[in-house]
Amino acid sequence: MSQAPAAFARVADLCSRHRVAAMIAFFLVFPWLMPYKALAINVLILGLFAVGFNLIYGYTGLLSFGHAAFYGMGAYGCGIAIARYGLPWPAALAIGILLAGLGALVIGGLSIRRRGIYFAMVTLALAQCVYYIAYQAEPLTGGENGLRGVDVKTISLGLVELDFLAPTVKYYFILIFVALALWCLSRILESPFGAILEAIRENEARARACGIDVERSKLVAFVLSGLFCGLAGGLKAMHLSIVPTEVLHYHTSGLVVIMALLGGMGTFFGPFVGAAVFLLVEDQISLFTIHWQFFAGALFILFVLFFPRGIWGSLTHRIGRT
Amino acid sequence: MILRTENVGKTFGAFSALRNVSVVIPRGRLTAIIGPNGAGKSTFFNVISGALRPSEGRVFFEEREITAAPQHALARMGIAKSYQITNIFPNLTVLENVRVAAQARVSRFQIWRSRAMLAAPLHEAEALLEFVGLTGRATFLAGSLAHGEQRALEIAIALASKPRLLLLDEPTAGMSPEETRVFMELIVKLARERTVVLVEHKMKLVMNISDHVIVLHHGEVLAEGTPDEIRANDDVKRVYLGQTQRAGARST
Numbered sequence: 001m002s003q004a005p006a007a008f009a010r011v012a013d014l015c016s017r018h019r020v021a022a023m024i025a026f027f028l029v030f031p032w033l034m035p036y037k038a039l040a041i042n043v044l045i046l047g048l049f050a051v052g053f054n055l056i057y058g059y060t061g062l063l064s065f066g067h068a069a070f071y072g073m074g075a076y077g078c079g080i081a082i083a084r085y086g087l088p089w090p091a092a093l094a095i096g097i098l099l100a101g102l103g104a105l106v107i108g109g110l111s112i113r114r115r116g117i118y119f120a121m122v123t124l125a126l127a128q129c130v131y132y133i134a135y136q137a138e139p140l141t142g143g144e145n146g147l148r149g150v151d152v153k154t155i156s157l158g159l160v161e162l163d164f165l166a167p168t169v170k171y172y173f174i175l176i177f178v179a180l181a182l183w184c185l186s187r188i189l190e191s192p193f194g195a196i197l198e199a200i201r202e203n204e205a206r207a208r209a210c211g212i213d214v215e216r217s218k219l220v221a222f223v224l225s226g227l228f229c230g231l232a233g234g235l236k237a238m239h240l241s242i243v244p245t246e247v248l249h250y251h252t253s254g255l256v257v258i259m260a261l262l263g264g265m266g267t268f269f270g271p272f273v274g275a276a277v278f279l280l281v282e283d284q285i286s287l288f289t290i291h292w293q294f295f296a297g298a299l300f301i302l303f304v305l306f307f308p309r310g311i312w313g314s315l316t317h318r319i320g321r322t
Numbered sequence: 323m324i325l326r327t328e329n330v331g332k333t334f335g336a337f338s339a340l341r342n343v344s345v346v347i348p349r350g351r352l353t354a355i356i357g358p359n360g361a362g363k364s365t366f367f368n369v370i371s372g373a374l375r376p377s378e379g380r381v382f383f384e385e386r387e388i389t390a391a392p393q394h395a396l397a398r399m400g401i402a403k404s405y406q407i408t409n410i411f412p413n414l415t416v417l418e419n420v421r422v423a424a425q426a427r428v429s430r431f432q433i434w435r436s437r438a439m440l441a442a443p444l445h446e447a448e449a450l451l452e453f454v455g456l457t458g459r460a461t462f463l464a465g466s467l468a469h470g471e472q473r474a475l476e477i478a479i480a481l482a483s484k485p486r487l488l489l490l491d492e493p494t495a496g497m498s499p500e501e502t503r504v505f506m507e508l509i510v511k512l513a514r515e516r517t518v519v520l521v522e523h524k525m526k527l528v529m530n531i532s533d534h535v536i537v538l539h540h541g542e543v544l545a546e547g548t549p550d551e552i553r554a555n556d557d558v559k560r561v562y563l564g565q566t567q568r569a570g571a572r573s574t
Binding site for chain 2 (some may be wrong): 144187188190191192193194195196198199202206207208209210211212213214216217220224283
């Protein structure tokens with residue numbers, strides 16, 4: 001046995017025990033690993049969206065096909081508060097998160113008793129309802145043109161004014177929220193409630209026989225998931241300064257499933273890996289061909305068929321075995 | 323008495339699996355429910371454990387009606403069960419399997435503190451693994467255990483909810499003779515401290531350890547009494563004699 005693997009294993013062990021700190025450390029240098037900053041920002045935001053989705057899919061075992069609804073509600077909630085009511089961004093962001101949580105409570109309340117494909121279809125249908133409401137409510141949402149005027153130019157932190165239009169500043173500003181969200185998620189997963197979610201994913205009937213209220217627990221998880229997605233949506237609105245209707249489209253629901261699966265469902269870092277790989281593929285291959293989705297799709301199929309644990313899931317599994 | 327059924331019937335379409343079953347399960351005893359294949363044992367088990375709602379009749383646990391109570395509520399009231407097919411959390415460690423079951427009793431929606439801070443469920447889980455003889459397997463994934471060990475783990479999971487009534491559905495199904503012997507010893511040990519109801523197909527297995535025996539046949543109660551009374555019962559002899567002859571012919 002050489003020493004290199006042992007040292008490597010020690011680092012891997014350290015990272016897994018302090019996973020939030022390890023991720024923050026990684027994200028501090030991440031923008032310099034990417035071709036440009038805006039891409040890094042998109043990875044943070046879509047990665048956070050996938051993290052929220054992963055809570056309900058990877059950790060609880062419920063495949064929702066309507067998570068665009070919560071991402072979109074976060075984006076529209078935050079965007080409308082800023083563009084239509086001129087609220088300061090912290091209040092707007094909170095409104096976006098709460099709206100997404102409320103939406104998750106309603107959609108989850110209506111769908112959580114269904115299982116498997118029926119659950120997926122009900123969430124998809126309800127998310128489409130949200131899409132059409134936003135599409136029709138033009139005075140409020142801007143309809144198909146999207147919501148314009150979500151202008152956050154500076155972030156005032158008491159003494160200092162941050163230039164929110166500078167990509168680096170924007171990246172680190174968003175990273176603060178992503179880091180907070182990851183810390184919250186880590187605590188949830190480590191909590192007794194996190195243990196209950198794992199038990200439900202592993203064996204729902206057994207969990208029920210143990211005295212676990214499966215339906216209520218799933219609903220709580222669904223709402224928590226919605227809150228994370230809402231935060232991602234709110235940050236998206238501030239980042240783009242417009243809210244396009246696509247955030248609510250079912251393509252977005254599909255995208256988050258792809259990113260979570262690609263990265264590794266039920267892993268802590270996987271959703272970000274999935275988001276990064278997907279966005280990099282889009283960014284790099286679209287330089288050569290407009291048919292980049294063909295390659296992204298092929299990559300996705302490859303992983304589902306041969307590495308069902310996803311990129312990060314397969315890596316950690318391999319390290320865990322050695 | 324800990325559990326009582328009143329004229330319980332269960333029909334699946336035109337087929338009636340249970341008819342007019344009124345029995346009393348005495349507290350603090352080991353009760354065996356036996357009967358040949360298709361006698362309605364598993365249906366009865368599912369009715370008293372809340373997995374199936376009876377088509378008619380009522381079920382009482384400690385004089386409270388539980389006929390329509392949801393399963394998780396029954397678990398909280400003190401009824402635990404182990405299934406005919408192994409039912410564990412395969413991708414969690416053996417210790418976590420039991421710990422999460424013990425935790426379900428004390429914590430519901432605690433999303434902020436660490437699960438490691440909940441000391442009581444952890445200690446209980448460790449004690450239960452010791453009791454069923456799985457201490458050495460605590461860090462293994464539950465799915466990697468041998469069949470007999472998985473059944474023992476299931477018992478530990480069932481015990482983690484501190485049940486006053488433990489229901490076991492053919493716990494030795496699929497076990498080797500040696501595993502069966504070890505497991506029956508465990509059941510006897512269990513029954514010293516709590517009420518156990520054991521559904522079993524093999525009559526011989528339970529006659530020596532039960533205090534009370536209920537014989538089902540064609541969905542009805544054929545006989546009820548002490549093992550000696552059951553052995554002497556002519557109806558039971560007739561039903562089981564045909565059964566044992568056929569079973570004997572098959573095994574040779």
